[in-house]
Amino acid sequence: MGAIINRVRELRQRGEGMTQQQLAETVGVSRQTIIAIESGRYSPSLEVALKIARAFEQPVEAVFSLAEAE
């Protein structure tokens, strides 16, 4: 909560879009965890963050950033 912000929902809904369930299955977490990440209630581990970035074909810093940097 708080220090890390993300663009997961924005990137997921781009183009043809991807459901939360699809992203969850791709990354290996539950749909509820994806919901928590998108709403800022949970900051994922480095491994999960990298998997999410790879799913979007983006560098990890394009998906996650420190709140102070915005």
Add this chain to the structure above:
Amino acid sequence: MSSMSFQEKSAWGTLTALLGVGGLYTSSLVNLWRADQLHIPSTFGLMVGFTILLVLVLVGYHILVAAITGAQDEDERDRLIGWRAGSIGGFVLAFGVITIVGHIVVGGLLQGGIWQSPAVIANLLLLAVFIATVVELAVTIWFHRRGI
């Protein structure tokens, strides 16, 4: 689809069952005390009976939830919440046990009557476990709802 993970549903169900069965147990205990029957044999019978009741309720609940929504493996967020809630529950349990030890020692020094009876001490220890478990479950639900 539900916004609650299987682990959160498990916590809600376990907390509800614990409070319900705990309330019935306490009520039975009070009745025993009023009838001046609060001793180890009756307390032991009560503990065994309510433990079996609690296990049956929890097994039934979890089977129902798994059948309706499907069981899920824990992911990293579930594990993190479990560890932190467990740690907090552990502190509460330690505090409770140390308090009861102090109660036993002070009671022994002052020769404190019924409050030193084995049945009362056994139930105080059970109360400490109960409170610690309730706190752990409540914190688990809090972390799932509000974030961690």
